[in-house]
Amino acid sequence: MKAAAQLARSYPSEQNAQGTDTYETSRTEWQSSSAILTSKVVSQEQSETLPMPPVSVGVDHVNGHNSTARVPHHQKPLTVNDLSPTPMHGSNLRVAYQGVPGAYSEAAAAKAYHNCEAIPCDQFEVAFQAVELWTADRAVLPVENSLGGSIHRNYDLLLRHRLHIVGEVHLPVHHCLLALPGVRKELLTRVISHPQGLAQCERTLTKLGLNVSRKAVEDTAGAAEFIAANNLRDTAAIASARAAEIYGLEILEDGIQDDASNVTRFVMLAREPIVPRTDRPFKTSIVFAHEKGTSVLFKVLSALAFRDISLTKIESRPNHNRPIRLVDDANVGTAKHFEYMFYIDFEASMAETRAQNALSEVQEFTSFLRVLGSYPMDMTPWSPSSSTSHTASSYTDLSLSQTIPPRPTGIGKEGPGG
């Protein structure tokens, strides 16, 4: 079959959204069998972490602004042991995020899915698995920040798991320096936060003249929770105003991110892709590799540029299937090339012919190609000064308005979402 025809047939259409032609079948056409990666639970993202006992929560206020996610009392983060394919209850969309209540990821879940039930997970991988095993309907995960850069772990997990990107959401991130009531800045010896939180405030921390060590923990709100639970009077957390409220901390400094327009981009993941459309701006995310490594990159970029398709993001990660390629030259020795997976986001919908043609061409000179998702761009108005204020209802996850394949027996119905 000609590649273009194969592509047009393989990407989900209105027809297959009705269940007559599943995306699962088409997806295999896009992937070389050697590149299929298995899912297994991996160790936590930070090797050096602090234990964080759970603390009860109940304040409904995200990062200084009203949240629409419901946070049950005494909610403990989901761990890998909690994951079993048990039936869901209730009609609201259950959205998995990494962290504890008060984390920015929780705010992103609320922005993406108004009135959702936000489910905290102790690792990114658990959030992926929660959706795969029907414990959650969606996962909302950070992929990049305007100051701290890419969240590499999630790029690797996107490849290892079979979920589809169904949307994106940009969350302005407004950091505060939090400590127990009565603690003065001069008494601090340590600042703890998520590595991204530390990275996003590095220059400001230095400017404040604090004589503190930095320590990475699992998430920003978890840092606040840890200080409260252990009554640490020499330690401050970088976290949201909502985390201060939840865990009873005081705000020593407000807005300590190095750039006022600090923003994190999150992607929404689902078990099924959405039907791509052309009536609003769409983005498509792909990942590809080639045995000849980086030499293919120029061709891929040309295939997009030739069709006037703009790139919004490019990322490379080690190709874990084949990390090194050795090239022997009898005369000079052995060259050792690192192998990469390339991730690209571009501004076009897979419903557009130009995107289909571009990917047909890309398919011809890559050994592995996977469409991670084609989804509406977050076009909500930009207001960095208002921190994490969000217009929850202005965002739409189109997957909620499409026909969604039935759940296995015993699973409840789809919630309202965005």
Ligand SMILES: O=C(O)C(=O)C[C@]1(C(=O)O)C=C[C@@H](O)C=C1
């Ligand atoms: O720690 C949190 O609060 C998170 O939600 C995680 C996270 C991230 O992984 O980048 C999300 C947004 C901010 O960039 C800081 C941290």
